[in-house]
Amino acid sequence: GNSVTQMEGPVTLSEEAFLTINCTYTATGYPSLFWYVQYPGEGLQLLLKATKADDKGSNKGFEATYRKETTSFHLEKGSVQVSDSAVYFCALSSASSTSGTYKYIFGTGTRLKVLA
Amino acid sequence: DAGITQSPRHKVTETGTPVTLRCHQTENHRYMYWYRQDPGHGLRLIHYSYGVKDTDKGEVSDGYSVSRSKTEDFLLTLESATSSQTSVYFCAISYTGTATDTQYFGPGTRLTVL
Numbered sequence: 515g516n517s518v519t520q521m522e523g524p525v526t527l528s529e530e531a532f533l534t535i536n537c538t539y540t541a542t543g544y545p546s547l548f549w550y551v552q553y554p555g556e557g558l559q560l561l562l563k564a565t566k567a568d569d570k571g572s573n574k575g576f577e578a579t580y581r582k583e584t585t586s587f588h589l590e591k592g593s594v595q596v597s598d599s600a601v602y603f604c605a606l607s608s609a610s611s612t613s614g615t616y617k618y619i620f621g622t623g624t625r626l627k628v629l630a
Numbered sequence: 631d632a633g634i635t636q637s638p639r640h641k642v643t644e645t646g647t648p649v650t651l652r653c654h655q656t657e658n659h660r661y662m663y664w665y666r667q668d669p670g671h672g673l674r675l676i677h678y679s680y681g682v683k684d685t686d687k688g689e690v691s692d693g694y695s696v697s698r699s700k701t702e703d704f705l706l707t708l709e710s711a712t713s714s715q716t717s718v719y720f721c722a723i724s725y726t727g728t729a730t731d732t733q734y735f736g737p738g739t740r741l742t743v744l
Contacts, residue, residue: 520672622670
């Protein structure tokens with residue numbers, strides 16, 4: 515079945531450091547790929563997405579490229595800030611065999627802590 | 631912010647009692663989802679709805695039922711709560727339910743079953 519694997523956290527970085535959070539997936543067909551972020555005490559919100567191979571999603575300085583050949587969608591940011599401290603979830607869309615509705619399959623999340 | 635509210639936001643209950651969580655949206659989106667979030671598991675889909683009275687099971691549906699009698703409300707019921715259902719529950723909505731569609735999440739309900 516379809517699945518998403520994320521690197522384990524927590525990841526602790528100093529402010530202005532480079533960030534990479536690894537995400538790989540297993541899927542049939544051509545899923546869309548997403549990164550969601552969850553700040554403390556809040557629900558998830560979309561950070562970026564890519565809908566086909568070689569697409570690059572970007573938002574707020576974060577980037578991720580849909581790599582079909584390596585089945586990866588790694589999240590990167592060149593210079594993290596304390597305000598980036600949150601939990602980051604990688605996800606893919608997967609069609610239901612019964613209703614045809616697309617559902618998300620999430621990774622387990624990676625906690626990022628950025629120190630001033 | 632997408633107009634999604636969840637109620638209650640926090641609940642403590644005892645094993646064996648029924649519990650209903652409510653998700654309310656003001657966006658008139660057709661698709662609604664219930665997830666649970668647990669450490670080490672990320673978010674897992676419990677049930678979802680693709681229209682009024684149209685629902686389907688997700689990957690962790692045992693012990694849960696849902697109802698959707700109108701577009702704006704999606705109810706999740708634990709018929710007889712167990713300690714394994716202690717979790718944070720999130721509702722989400724989406725407009726098209728397609729592969730590229732963004733899901734918008736509510737603030738969550740923290741449920742503790744003693």
